[in-house]
Amino acid sequence: MPAIPFSAEVSxxxxxxxxxxxxxxxxxxxxxxxxxxxxxxxxxxxxxLLDFSDAAYINSxxxxxxxxxxxxxxxxxxxxxxxxxxxxxxxxFQITRLSDYMRIFDDATSxxxxxxxxxxxxxx
Amino acid sequence: xxFVDSIKRSVGRRPRxxxxxxxxxxxxxxxxxxxxxxxxPAVTAPAVEIAPTDPLFAYxxxxxxxxxxxxxxLDSPALTELRAAHIRAIVPLVAQGELIGALYLxxxxxxxxxxxxxxxLLKTLAAQAAPAIRVAQLVRExxxxxxxxxxxxQEMRVATLxxxxxxxxxxxxxxxxxxxxxxxxxxxVGGDFYDFIxxxxxxxGIVVGDVTDKGVxxxxxxxxxxxxxxxxxxxxxxxxxxxxxxxxxxxxxMPARMFVTCxxxxxxxxxxxxxxxxxxxxxxxxxxxxGVIELRATGMPLGLLAGMDYPEHEAILAPxxxxxxxxxxxxxxxxxxxxxxxxxxxRDLMDTERPGSELLDHLLDELHGFVGEGWDQEDDIxxxxxxxxxxxxxxxxxxxxxxxxxxxxxxxxxxxxxxxxVTLPGEQGNERQAMDLVAEAVAGVGLEPAKLxxxxxxxSEAAMNAIEYGSQSDPSIPIDVEVVxxxxxxxxxxxxxxxxxxLGDSEEPDLEKKLAGEQKPRxxxxxxxxHMVDAMEIETHGTGQTLxxxxxxxxxxxxxxxxxx
Numbered sequence: 124m125p126a127i128p129f130s131a132e133v134s135x136x137x138x139x140x141x142x143x144x145x146x147x148x149x150x151x152x153x154x155x156x157x158x159x160x161x162x163x164x165x166x167x168x169x170x171x172l173l174d175f176s177d178a179a180y181i182n183s184x185x186x187x188x189x190x191x192x193x194x195x196x197x198x199x200x201x202x203x204x205x206x207x208x209x210x211x212x213x214x215x216f217q218i219t220r221l222s223d224y225m226r227i228f229d230d231a232t233s234x235x236x237x238x239x240x241x242x243x244x245x246x247x
Numbered sequence: 248x249x250f251v252d253s254i255k256r257s258v259g260r261r262p263r264x265x266x267x268x269x270x271x272x273x274x275x276x277x278x279x280x281x282x283x284x285x286x287x288p289a290v291t292a293p294a295v296e297i298a299p300t301d302p303l304f305a306y307x308x309x310x311x312x313x314x315x316x317x318x319x320x321l322d323s324p325a326l327t328e329l330r331a332a333h334i335r336a337i338v339p340l341v342a343q344g345e346l347i348g349a350l351y352l353x354x355x356x357x358x359x360x361x362x363x364x365x366x367x368l369l370k371t372l373a374a375q376a377a378p379a380i381r382v383a384q385l386v387r388e389x390x391x392x393x394x395x396x397x398x399x400x401q402e403m404r405v406a407t408l409x410x411x412x413x414x415x416x417x418x419x420x421x422x423x424x425x426x427x428x429x430x431x432x433x434x435x436v437g438g439d440f441y442d443f444i445x446x447x448x449x450x451x452g453i454v455v456g457d458v459t460d461k462g463v464x465x466x467x468x469x470x471x472x473x474x475x476x477x478x479x480x481x482x483x484x485x486x487x488x489x490x491x492x493x494x495x496x497x498x499x500x501m502p503a504r505m506f507v508t509c510x511x512x513x514x515x516x517x518x519x520x521x522x523x524x525x526x527x528x529x530x531x532x533x534x535x536x537x538g539v540i541e542l543r544a545t546g547m548p549l550g551l552l553a554g555m556d557y558p559e560h561e562a563i564l565a566p567x568x569x570x571x572x573x574x575x576x577x578x579x580x581x582x583x584x585x586x587x588x589x590x591x592x593x594r595d596l597m598d599t600e601r602p603g604s605e606l607l608d609h610l611l612d613e614l615h616g617f618v619g620e621g622w623d624q625e626d627d628i629x630x631x632x633x634x635x636x637x638x639x640x641x642x643x644x645x646x647x648x649x650x651x652x653x654x655x656x657x658x659x660x661x662x663x664x665x666x667x668x669v670t671l672p673g674e675q676g677n678e679r680q681a682m683d684l685v686a687e688a689v690a691g692v693g694l695e696p697a698k699l700x701x702x703x704x705x706x707s708e709a710a711m712n713a714i715e716y717g718s719q720s721d722p723s724i725p726i727d728v729e730v731v732x733x734x735x736x737x738x739x740x741x742x743x744x745x746x747x748x749x750l751g752d753s754e755e756p757d758l759e760k761k762l763a764g765e766q767k768p769r770x771x772x773x774x775x776x777x778h779m780v781d782a783m784e785i786e787t788h789g790t791g792q793t794l795x796x797x798x799x800x801x802x803x804x805x806x807x808x809x810x811x812x
Binding site (some may be wrong): 126147148152157171180182183184186187188190191193194197199209214215218219220221223224 | 352459675676678679680697701703704707708711756761762763764768769770771772774775778
């Protein structure tokens with residue numbers, strides 16, 4: 124499968140903003156993901172949902188980008204949630220312990236309707 | 248026109264020297280004119296040259312007997328000069344209708360006119376002397392020619408010795424390889440060349456080239472080309488870049504209507520991997536278990552056009568396989584009937600199990616049988632053969648995937664079944680290509696989906712490591728991917744060129760530290776790999792490092808979780 128360029132769409136409001144991630148989450152996603160994160164935080168959202176439903180490939184550099192988002196979220200008191208991860212990437216989020224710092228949901232609906240959790244610590 | 252350049256006379260008396268300027272009784276020869284010398288014993292005589300355009304020349308050539316210089320009415324510079332030197336009589340020396348010289352006679356000692364008897368005697372003397380002088384002239388000319396030829400031959404012998412200095416004095420001694428070379432110039436020196444160039448990374452560069460034309464001009468270009476290649480190959484390493492640079496250097500120096508075809512191949516002896524690029528030369532033949540194939544590569548000859556690119560290709564030579572590099576002197580040799588030896592015949596002859604030197608002997612025997620006795624070799628012939636006689640590798644070479652000029656292969660070997668061997672440019676993003684190629688290669692192995700996903704991530708991370716560190720993200724520094732099934736294991740080896748130093752010393756990633764800014768966000772690669780496969784091994788070798796990713800196939804259908812926590 125050829126590489127798919129990354130893009131992100133931001134939607135939502137002050138309570139919850141959703142970042143729909145498309146394509147490959149790798150080094151090339153840095154700028155676009157950063158811009159999307161800034162757009163989401165500009166909305167003043169207390170919860171940011173990363174929707175990986177259309178993200179076909181995540182590598183270790185992509186993991187590092189997510190770590191950066193989590194660190195920023197921790198500093199700003201935001202909660203980060205994830206949804207749409209395949210079983211494989213769910214496993215990777217567990218191995219890396221990202222799942223300790225962000226709640227993982229099957230889909231966007233369950234993620235957006237879940238109650239807010241303690242920021243930057245998630246539900247351990 | 249030939250000359251009398253040393254005739255002494257005993258007829259007549261010494262001409263007066265008050266008006267003439269005789270300087271010698273032996274006149275040096277001058278091309279394109281007739282010359283005669285008149286001289287008495289111990290006296291000098293004028294050396295008057297008669298140009299072929301001078302009317303006197305034609306007159307003497309047609310004259311019969313002694314010509315009276317004073318009575319002759321011709322508008323002739325030579326005649327004026329002779330009269331000024333007090334020459335009274337001219338006796339033309341004609342052999343086979345050609346004026347080869349003349350006797351100049353001054354006044355008689357008695358100051359009387361030359362008598363009829365004198366003239367008869369002189370005519371007889373000239374008639375007898377002319378053929379003898381002609382013979383002497385021919386002998387002398389031949390001696391001069393022989394001397395010139397011997398000098399030229401000596402120079403050519405020296406040129407041959409000098410050119411031999413440009414060719415490798417000895418063949419490289421490579422474990423598990425038989426190397427043989429033949430160089431047969433059509434003349435004393437030739438425009439073909441071959442070379443073995445040791446490279447700093449342990450590989451060896453192999454060159455076969457052919458300069459247009461033959462002889463000394465071609466030999467000079469050959470020497471220059473070889474010098475450029477020897478200078479650039481160890482520095483640039485990449486065959487494509489070496490040829491590109493050689494073209495840039497040679498283009499402004501190349502004489503009109505001359506150019507150089509050249510195939511440059513870099514061999515990694517331990518693996519049999521060859522990288523090659525071609526500047527308009529014949530395609531090498533490789534004898535495999537399945538027959539003879541060509542290593543295809545194209546490119547413009549060196550020295551023709553500026554800014555040429557030379558696509559680089561790669562192949563693997565497995566144990567038992569041979570590669571032949573050759574110039575066109577062999578395939579373009581003509582038989583007695585005018586038919587050409589040709590590529591098909593060479594290809595057929597390659598399809599036999601013969602070590603390098605035996606292969607060359609076989610080819611040359613066939614060539615001599617084809618061209619027959621008394622063959623006048625038309626062009627230089629150069630042959631370089633390498634046979635891989637041992638070591639680990641492919642038993643057969645079957646191209647299955649082509650990736651940016653690389654050839655991926657699948658084969659059975661004593662060490663297992665090789666599902667993939669591919670080389671990729673060390674360019675960011677190609678880790679994904681490596682991942683997809685491996686996934687495709689293992690499709691028939693029967694890995695359950697979760698295990699395949701883990702392997703894909705491990706391959707992607709290992710390839711990214713190799714690209715970012717081993718190749719420093721330089722596309723010209725490739726990475727290698729090999730997939731082997733062996734002993735119940737699926738083994739994926741990702742090899743780099745080792746520019747980034749040793750692997751495995753990085754700090755274990757700690758998410759808390761990363762979130763606290765005490766560790767960089769990155770650094771997950773090896774950590775992920777270790778958790779994605781059953782075992783990971785790091786091998787350091789002469790040219791870099793290899794990450795071996797091992798998946799136990801016994802549990803391929805087992806849903807048990809392989810991740811080590």
